[in-house]
Structure formats: C-alpha cells, structure tokens
Amino acid sequence: MALEDFRADAMRCTRCAYCKWIPFDHVKSWKYAKGCPSIEAGKFHSYSAGGRLVTALSLMDGRSTVTPAVEDSVFKCTMCGLCDVSCKLCRYDMEPLAAMSELRATLVEDGHVPAQVEPILKSLRTEFNMLQKPRAERGNWAKELGLKDLSKEQAEVVFHAGCRYSFDGDLGHVAKASVKILKQAGLDFGIMGENESCCGGRAHTMGHRKDMHTRATHNLTAWKKAGVKTIVTPCSDCYHAFKRLYASTEGSEIQVLHMVEIVDQLLKDGKLKLTKAVNKKVTYHDPCHLGRQGEPFVAWNGVEKKIFGQAVAYEPARPRYNGAFGIYEAPRNILKAIPGLQFVEMERIKEAAWCCGSGGGCKETYPDFALSTANQRLDEAQSTGADAIVSACPWCERNFLDANQEGASKLEVLDIIALVEQAL
C-alpha cells in the first residue's frame, strides 16, 4: 500500500468526528464519553483520525509540508484503533487506522523520525528488543525452569514471552506463571530463550516497517526450524503482531494464541481448576491489541467497485475489521471463574475501551502523553470501586504502574495470568 491508496478514504471523510468518541450508544456519562487519547492531548482537529486523513491529503496535494507540528500530530497517537471502530459504525468504505499507519510509514520513509526513537531502534536492530537491554539477558526469566530450548530442540508450540515480560523486573513473574499453567495442562512446548526476538510490532506501529520485517523474518525462520505450529504469548502486543501483522505482511499462517485463550479453554475443558480464593474487587482493561485489534486476519486482495451507481463495494468482498470479533469474553470468563474475586466493569469496555496510553510507540516517544492517558484510565477504573485493575498486556501494565507512581490512583495493577496463578 501507499499513502495515495488512501486518497479515497480522505476524500470521503465527512469530518463527522465520530473518530473522537467512543461508539455513542455506549456513552454512559459526560466524563467517559471521549475515545481518542490523541486529540485529548493535542486538541486540534489534526490530532484525530479525520484530521490525519486531511493532513495526508494536504501533503499529497502539496498544500502543506511536514513541519514539527505535523510530525507531532502524526506520531503522538497510540494507534489504539478506537477511531476505526467508531468510524465503521456507519461506514463500509473507510480504513482510518490503516490510513494513519500508512501516513506514519510515509513520514518515516521520508526521514521524519522523532529524535527520541533513534536509541530504541538501535536497540531493536542490535539487541533484538526495544527496551535497550542486552540480548543475552533475554532468557534469564526461564533459567532453572527446565523448559525446552527450541533453538536446539523441536516442539509444535512455542511460548513467546515478549520483550516486556522478559526484561521488566516487575512483570517477569507473569512469564513464569504462564509456563507453570502450560506445564500443568500437560502441553508440549518450548521457548526460544535468549534467541527469542522482539516481534517488531511496536516498530511497525511507529512506522518502521522494515524493522518489523527483519524481526518477522528472524522469528518465522527460527520457528520453522523448530517445527513450531502454534505460538502462545501472554503479551497482547506480540499477539497482535503475530496474528495480524505477520499474517498481513509476511503471509504467515501460523496459529497464534494468547494465554487468556488457552486458560479459558483449559477451564472450559476442566483441565484447569481454580480453587484458591482471591478476595479482591477488580476491573478489567481490554488491551487494544487483544480486543478491538485482536480480530482474526482474513487475507484480501481486491479492488473497489461501484454498486447501485455510486455506492462502494469491493471485488471480492473486503473483510471488515470493526472490533466485533476481538478477544473480550475469554479474560472475563477467567475472572468470573476465580473464587472470591468480584469483577466489575468500567464504562468504556471491549471495542469501546479507552487506551492505556502505551501503544503506537508513545510509551517511548511521548512518555508524558502516555502517562496522562493511563491516568485517565486509572481514574475510570477507580470510579468502579475496584481495588485493582487487571489486564492482559505488559505494556498496559507497565504504563499503569508508572502512572500509579505519579498520579492519584492507589489501584493495584495486576496481570490476569498472575491472578490465575494465585487461584491455582
């Protein structure tokens, strides 16, 4: 794709501003009606999906040039995809998230890269992670766990911890809890250890597509060599990268499962019993990459056609990603199965969830924006009366933990798999 491929989207945008709000049917209060973290921070229309479509059009037509203000408006976005869901409530011919992704990639190709990104990219290219940690330390969390090393052995299932669970000391226990559950379920699986590599998904959403391609090639080659047919990960960023991005850009057909899907199935099959009470009142934060962007990928290569004279359809029919088929019920089923746990919902949930603020590379490039976005989510979580906010993504959890240190929230931040481990 090229930016020009999204010209029609821009020309057909009506500036209705749905992209700034959660789906209106779900608005339950004044306070939690807004859906776009970017325009909450940037305020000008250019910080919305509709505004970025006009920016793309304006740049393509030479009406404007890339200025620092334009760079800020393009990159200060978590790419959470809420705009995409809200837009598609009423439109079948618009792909705002894909258009914004293309705009980013175009700017990057033209050399417009925020300065703060350089060391992160360097780390990705040399250490295979974006956390600027030594590659050699990647497998440390699994030492003494006796797991199969798939760089030397074979297994059909690989457990991919991801960068954050591998290197973040506050979250590493989730990777251990995950493999404990997989072992208890009797699954034959292994890990790549220090040869595990970043999925590259964050690089892709930041506009650095070649870097994701390099990581994808590395990972897919390693998995093929190890005979892997299924990837299991507790990280929603990795899940999205493997399930959607690898499928769409690399043609990968490998099965991808998030840990919540595994646990949900094990509970349904009676292969996992949660017996210990966890006496907490919790609410659940839907990670964007597991929820509305976690829908299955459907390959499509088609063209626009007109029906009824001027209405837009596609030949063949274009798959529709509107958040309807994200992973929403599995984590809720798990929480409801934990003895003693009281589960309460926030106002903005599932496809209408407010982003944690970490996505789109904003945790790295715009940390203040990321934290202010997280604080708004923590405020919403606190309004439910919950003691803890639970999620299924280490990037959300890291950002919430950091926001907790600076903000007013006293909420405990928990990973859903860690909760399951407590209940075993």
Next chain:
Amino acid sequence: MEISRDAYRAIEDIVGAENISDDPAFLDSYAFQWLAELVRPENSHYMPRPWAVVLPATTEEVQAIHRVCNKYGIKIKPISTGWYHWAAPMKDNEPTIQIDLRRMDKIISIDEKNMVAVVEPYVTCAQLQAEVMKLGLNINIIGAGCSTSIVASASTYFGAGPSSYYMGNNSDNLLGQEWVTPGGDVVLTGSLSSDCGWFCGEGPGPSLRGVTRGNMGSRGGLGTYTKCAIKLAPWHGAAVLEPQGPPPAYRLPIPENTRVYTIGVPSWDAFAETYLNIYDNEIGYIFHRQFNLAGADLAPALWLTYLRPDGTMNDVETASKDPEMQKLADEGRISFQIILQGRSVDEVKLQDKILDAIMAKTGAYKVGRFCEQDFAEFTHMYLQRLGHKHCNFIWVGGYMGSWMQAGIPDFVKNYSPVAIDGFYRDQKQSDGLVQCGGDALMGCGSSISGGGYFGFEQFVSYDPNDKASVQACVKHMYDAIDDCKANGIPLGKEYIYLMIGWPDEQIWNDFSKAPQTFVLHFQRKIKEHFDPRELGDRNYPWLPKGMGQPNFITQS
C-alpha cells in the same frame, strides 16, 4: 496573505502558544468540510483556509479574542463539534480566525427540579443525555445526531429531531444564553440578564432569542455562543442505556413501558392522516422516518445486512436482488418509526390501543420484519441515542439533503411525490447518484414543539471522490430548485447549501425578491449594532440599504 504577527501574538498571549496554530496542515483540517465540493471552484473539498485556529477555554478568552479581531479586522468563525461547509471561513482572501471551542466542554449545571441544563459549546447531546437520564430526564437530540453540540443546535441552527415531536425543537428549548458578540461584548439573554437564572429564554430581561437565532440560526455568523441553557423533558426509561451485542447494530432492550414499531401506510394521504391522528391523540415519544435514508428500494437490504457485524456492501447488493427483500421494500415503501413510552405499563398499553385504532382507521399496518425483536431493539437504540446518524453517509461518504421544507401534513404529502419524481428522474439521467429509488425522504415528526408540523429531506448520495458524481449532485440541487419553482413550493435545503458558494451580490439579489424583506433590513441593523466591523460572516443574512422592499407589507 499572512495573518499579522502582532495579532497572532496578541491571541497567543490570551490562550497560550499551545492553543493557537497557523500550521498550514492544521488549518487545512478546518478548511476541509462536508459539502464544500458542491459549492467551491473546481469542486474543491476545501473551504477557504482560516488564517489561524485558536482554542479558548473560557468566555473571557473568547471575548478577548474577539476584541483582538476587532482591533486588527480579522473575521471570526466559531466551530464546536461541527461539520458542514458553513462551519468554515466563507471567503478567500479574508483573514478569519477559526475559534475551535473544544476546550469549552463542561456541563455547568443540571437543575433536576426545574428541568434545565446549562452547558458549554463542546458538550455533545450524547454526553448530556447520559447524565440527565440518570435523573429521569431527557433532551431533544437533533436530526444530525448525538455527536452534535447542544449549544450549536439550540443557539445557531434549526434544532429539530425525532424527539422534537414530544420534547420540542431546540430553538424553542433554548433558555438563557451567554453570547459574545462579534464586537466583543458579552450579552446575556432571557432571564439570565436580570440575574434570575437560566430558566427562561424570553425574560424577565431582554427577549433576544429572535435576534440571536431566529428560525434558522446564525450558523456561526454572529459571534460566539459560550453557554446556553436547554429545557429538559421527562424520561421514563432506564437510568443508563445498556446497549447489547456487537457493533455496528447495537441493540437496546425494550422495557415493558415502551413499544417500538415501524408502521407502513398505503399512500401519502394515509401517511398524513395517520400522522395527524397520532398527533391529535397525543401518543408517542419519538416519531421519525429514519431508515428510508437508504432509499425505499434498498432500505431492507441495507438495514438487515447492517444487523450482521460481518455484513458487507456486497451482501447488500446480493440481498437487494432477493424477491423477499423486494417484497419487504414494497411493504415498507411509505413507512415511519414510532416509539411509544408510558409513565406506566398501563399507559403504554393505552397508547398501543389508540395506535391500533388509528391504524385500523387509516389502513396503516406494522411492517412485520422491522417489528421483530432484533430489528425493534436496534431501532430503539438508534432513535433513543441517535448514535448512528453518520449512516447518512453510509453508501459512499457523500450525502446532500435536498427539499426539507417543513409544514402541515397536507403540505408535506403534496410535495413528497414531487420530490420523489424529481429525484428519480435525476437518478435515471445519470449514474452519478446512488440509485436507491426516488424516495429517500427522511425526517422527524416535528419541526416545531409538540408536532403537527414537519418535513422530509431527500437523501441524495454521491461519491465525493468522483467529480462527475459531485457534479451530478450539484445538478440535482438546481433541478430541485426548478421543481420547487414549477410547483409553487418554497425552496428547500439545497438552496441554502448552494448559497454558500455564491458571491454576495447574487445572494442579495435573491434576498431582495423575498417576501417581507424588511426582516433582512432589520437584521442589517442588528448586525450594525453587534458587529460594527462586519467580523461575522454572511451566515447571518441581511440586505444592504436600498435593496428590496424596506418597509412592512400591508395586505389589502
């Protein structure tokens, strides 16, 4: 021409550097407006680019900005949640500050006892409705949907919606206002000006509602409205709407005290008779002809596909060829949606009986498939919240509403066939318009408070990405004007839209032929008083001295 740097710095000092921009790409995002391509040279999607955009947070900041504009002769154009070509600057080479009111987004107060809410311009209908429903109250959401600003619909535009039938038009629901005039004064209207609170739009104190908005509103042409009070209505439903199911067709369960129907009628005469009987018997909470926006021929295929989260336009095409779907299109060809809501279950049962009796009398009937639970719950959600109004653009992103003249039912039943025939003729003449049948007439059951007076808008869909399609729409607009003139019908919305692209002289020439042009001269005097430097734009209509008939017309 660049804005004076002195002026820029003066405004920057008011709002802070982070709240003003003259970056060309940022400005383009305000110039790019719906309908621009129908009126701009070369069918450009851009209205004139503002010279700067500014984000004030308070009335004081708005006033200070207006005063800087007066000092430097810069035009003023406020925008809230809005879209529409008239939300942008009107003329090229005319320095205009776009005042984006998104930071003024607070609900100031909700007076539950007196059923009044006071809001800032960036509060949407959805937000206020969600809050007042918790108190057993509701607001009239305008036809453009719940994404719209309450201040905009009440203070500066028509303000009619599906619930106007029960709750009144927002032009009537408008109570006290806080208005920053183009000249930079803060004017309080109605009871607010006598320090009596927000409860009344017509006094005690100066009755300025007719000055500030009239029937149609000034559409940002006469300064900035920074707060307004809006009359609330009773709500007998749940405190919080809990939509069910996946997107896009969320469903709202129908409680015992509510009924949701799609009613078909055999003719336009029967439509008018049914409407009048419903109105006379004072039943109904919402009255709207909603789903026909897709065109009577295609509505069942579209909306039954829309119920499926994975449905595509290709499915609509397939469904449209199904004989059963065509039968359903005929069944619902002249139809409307009505929601009955009772204060009790007994009351809604009574309304139901009355509706049955009316239908028996007029030959109306329930359109079976559209009254089944899944579609009725979808209809309930759609019309209570109006959160899917962007479906106006569902076919291809371009929609222009022609006609929309409001009047008594006999007037509407007479012009509807003319509008249908004209639209059908234009569809047949060119592939430039979506071929959805001649009847894409949609509209609410009231254009004034309490019903008895309404109108329909013809939903003309075209592709903004196809110049030939855009031009086919423009041709239809002029055809509709000709159809009106040929049939003695007042001109409709297409005329108001087209006017945005005309030079002043052409507009004034037309205005000078209007009946009772003294009104436009009176408005000139209002403008001279409140906008001595002409910083508001021509969305506030007026006539220069010496044009038209300046005096009262006396009938002999």
